[in-house]
Amino acid sequence: MLFTPIIKRKKGSGKNLLQPPFPDGSTVIGVFTGISVEIYGAEDIKKVNENGFYGKGSKSRGAPKLLTKGIVDDTESLSLELEESAFLAYFHGILCIQDIQSKKLQYNEFFEAAKNVNPNFLECLGCYLYLKSKGWIIKSGIKFGGNFLIYKRGPRYNHASFIIFVQPKSNTKAISIKDLKGLQRIAETSDKDVLLLEVTKPDVLTYNIISDITALKISETIVRRFNSTSFVQSQKITK
Template identity: 40%
Template sequence: MTSNFTKSTTFVPIFKLKRRDLFKISLDPFPDITGRNKFKAVFDGFVVEVHDESDMKEIFSSGCYGRGSNSRSTPACLRNEKEPVELPFPVKETLVLSYEEAFFLMYFLEVLEITDAKDRILSPEELFTKFNELNSYFTRRIVAYIYLKSKNWIIRDGTKFGSDFLIYKKSIRIFHASFIVHVIEESPKSQKDLQGHHRTAENSAKDLLYLTVHPPEDDNGEKVTLDSLEKFKVTELIVRRFNFVSFKTK
């Protein structure tokens, strides 16, 4: 007996809309500093924070970078809440940037100026070295981050789902995440890892994306520098369980 598939197997990402009435919607994926000074952030040795409220609004509204220090995600200054959350003691909210977000805005987009606690401007080389010291996976994460940004994804931290990133279409205020992203150096370590990652993705109505970061072919164990980042390569693997119901036979 022969069967013919009547439906194409072309992969289509999941784009699930959110309610939009609670937020001021912005679809500009990159901050614009035309006619003004760079945004300013402070790196205290562990965390990168933006303190100025107007900078917080513009950075978050242009690509959903960072999260409110007193919020789960969107800073309170951008939420239209009827009854703001009251804290037991007053704390000024800041915008906390991940290392990848901070480095991308500072080095690649050149819209952010980062100083240390003594108000000294930090160079890209200093931050790159420090971020690698604090997170040994920073190099491969920033390579994957740039790769995803080149495809216009909105990128958020994926810790909640045991991953490196979550990626969204257009804005986190319009769509739910489409992919849970794991950044790896080789194929998934075991079948158990793959099953666990896939179950998490399936239970949250997302797809699973593995990004494998390949170091330069001429890498001889030398220390990675900013100049060598462009020599890295990224390959992607999308994993989705085959759904027999989605296909019909004649």
């Protein structure tokens, strides 16, 4: 049986509209606050969020009110997750990350700071790049208890197809059957599938240069309960 991801279109979204996958042009300044990277200024916010759906409004559940309601709020910034910040800054080159003293952070400096926030940042960044290379739009999965949510075209057009859970293989605490069933239940009630990404890294690995991350190995495990009714219906359609 072939696996087909759930791609559920949102009502009212255009079928033929295409969203540019990456921001382009002049470099945007982002400020690392110790938890996230914040982008200020209406034009910079539009540029980053409207071209790939990066970030969320600091006062909103999704895109800033500037984009969803046309309301200009100078106190609302665009908050970037650590992984998408690193991608835009050091792999795509559109973002310049500075600290609160306006000093530019080099890759290794930002990496060390991000590790203080998330000890598994290396594995999460590797998975982010892995999913990005497959063309997925990636957003935070924290509201579903995961690391990421991934979309075929973006949250404006589709519901998320997968909840992503990053599992470092070096982590001695493997995911239990009980936890796995809980994750599966969350996914089912939200009409999503669970994708576990297991990350293997060498025993000795430095983080001084960007290419070090290529030493990671990532394997996929899709968790989905077999639904006999849906399977029978799909078979009738294909015949």
